[in-house]
Amino acid sequence: MAAMTAACLALALAGTMSVAVRAPVAEAAIPVPADLFTRGMGGYDCFRGPRLVTTNEGTIIAVATGKYFVAGKCEDFSSSDIVVRRSLDDGRTWTPVKRVRGGGISDALNASPVVDRTTGDIYMFGRRDTSPTDTDDTSSAFILVSSDDGDTWANGPTYPDWSLRPGPSHGIQLERGPHAGRLVVAVWTSPSSGHRVRLVYKDPGETQWHLGAISDTSGEWAGEPSLFEQNDGSIYVQARKNIGDGDVGEFRTYGTSTDGGATFAGPFQVVDNLRGPKVYGALLPLRSTLDGDRYNRVLFSAPADHRTRTGDNVSDRHDMVIRSSYNEGRTWDSVSDGKLIYSGPASYSGMTVADDGNVVLAFEAGDDGQVSHQEIRVTRFSEQDLGLPDNYSGGVASPDVSGMDNTARIRGGAAHVAGGRFDGGVTLDGVDDYVQVPFAESLAVNGGDFTVMAWIKYNAASGNRPIFWAYNVGDQYSQVWLRAEPGSDRIQGRIQSGDNGASVMSTSAYNDNSWHHVALQRQGTTLRLFVDGVTAGSATAPAGTVSPGRPFTMHFGQRLDGAQHFAGTLDEARLYKRALTSTEIGRIQATNAADVSGAVLRLPF
Secondary structure, three states: OEOOOHHHHHHHHHOOOOOOOOOOOOOOOOOOOEEEEOOOHHHOOEEEEEEEEEOOOOOEEEEEEEEOOEOOEOOOOOEEEEEEEEEOOOOOOOOOOEEEEEEEEOOOOOOEEEEOOOOOOEEEEEEEEOOOOOOOOOEEEEEEEEOOOOOOOEEEEEEOOOOEEEOOOOOEEOOOOOOOOOEEEEEEEOHHHOOOEEEEEEOOOOOOOEEEEEOOOOOOEEEEEEEEEOEOOOEEEEEEEEOOOOOEEOOEEEEEEOOOOOOOOOOOEEOOOOOEEOOOOEEEEEEOHHHOOOOOEEEEEEEEEEEEOOOOOOEEEEEEEEEEEOOOOOOOOOOOOOEEEEEEEEEEEEEEEOOOOOEEEEEEEOOOOOOOOOEEEEEEEOHHHHOOOOOOOOOEEEOOOOOOOOOEEEEOOOOEEOOOOOOOEEEEEOOOOEEEEOOOHHHOOOOOOEEEEEEEEOOOOOOOEEEEEEOOOOOOOOEEEEEEEHHHOEEEEEEEEOOEEEEEEOOOOOOOOOOEEEEEEEEOOEEEEEEOOEEEEEEEOOOOOOOOOOOOOEEEOEOOOOOOEOEEEEEEEEEEOOOOOHHHHHHHHHHOOOOOOOEEEEEOO
């Protein structure tokens, strides 16, 4: 997912940001997590590091490390086995625990599975460590292979000189670009060579794996990486970062590879607005515009809080929360905007998408007063359960005939009515009626040209009456709006990119209860307002994006925060991601021309 190289990410972070106005989100309850790997199961004292993958056959494979207590505790460096359970019904039920590799100290801790979608084979990148501490490079790498949907596993190639630690994420197979088909697994280096993120990969038809990108973290601790493919074929890698003496801080770092995992495009950087305990966090692409979705969405699962265990002064991880990114990892939901899955002790996690479209989440958990990695629990949920970014349900559907499928919702009790400028329209009461347009990447005009327009008919004598409002609201935020202001006897259009903005105004409010066509346009460095096909005002337009935030909101007939409403009738609302010529605007005004190309939204009401 996500079309951003490291350079683009850095530029975006340095540029104008905005806090998008979020629509109220209707959420269903997440099912109570069930036991997946419990203490004593299979003779193991505890389980660590869940990883999930969905095979070509739709089987979900849950990989974990089965461990034995050391001095009554579930320690990282103790005798460990790779164990799996399989689900043939999208994560509802699971087969018994099966050991697939074991026999050494910290053998295969956090082994990383990856599915080859071409052959159906499943690979497991693992590590054998014969050292009882975290201080020596005494490990080697191995590969396990399953050709029967994860039921049995065979030994693949070994790499005695690779002192690398797997994930504990699942790997990915690249789908786009010159390296399509390549399998990529994220690992990290052992302490004596510095904690650094590394990628290993295998191309189609090969049997051997190759060492690839290694991070330059300037001596800072970076490990336990997770990864996904961005829309342009780049690989986004996020890692745990241990800094400071406290429990909570800037503990995520990221980098990208634009050459299929051979190198990183630049140094790793701190992830913007994604903070929490020092812990591994899992990534899962859920939506992509390349798959026909309206928006991109990547999930991040991790505990969001530290608490002190009952009767103990030891701080432990709590509150398994899923946060989302709608711009492919550039920014993330806050904890408060995320979805709380479990409020008890919680630590490492893994996610996959089941064949039925639901997300399956497995995570280390404990009951109150216990440590967070006593056992592993699992739950399933839909995106609706998680919370849609724009509450896109209910209301009266108003189809989009642009071909972009951005069907709008008429809210507040309003509905389609007869007597529009062309056929029907929508009459808004000036109190709580408005038209909500869905959050969709196709509707982001960014820093380019655009033309937005609608027919209006109203007779309000006072107040501010929004015709169109998009992306944000507030003097310091990037936005676009078009508003009738009868108290000031004008129609005003405004665009803003961060602190820089420009307005254009007509010399009349056109509140004569007759139909008028209004349009706002940016063309290069010029902002124009058209009324009834004629230029009514122009100004110098600021450079820069007017829609940097994700997700964003777009309304006809209401300011985004609901503070102002249009009272009257709207018809034929359109948005183009180009500057229409005056001739084209005139044709639309005169004949409702349907052959003007480039519309990303057309609501005939």
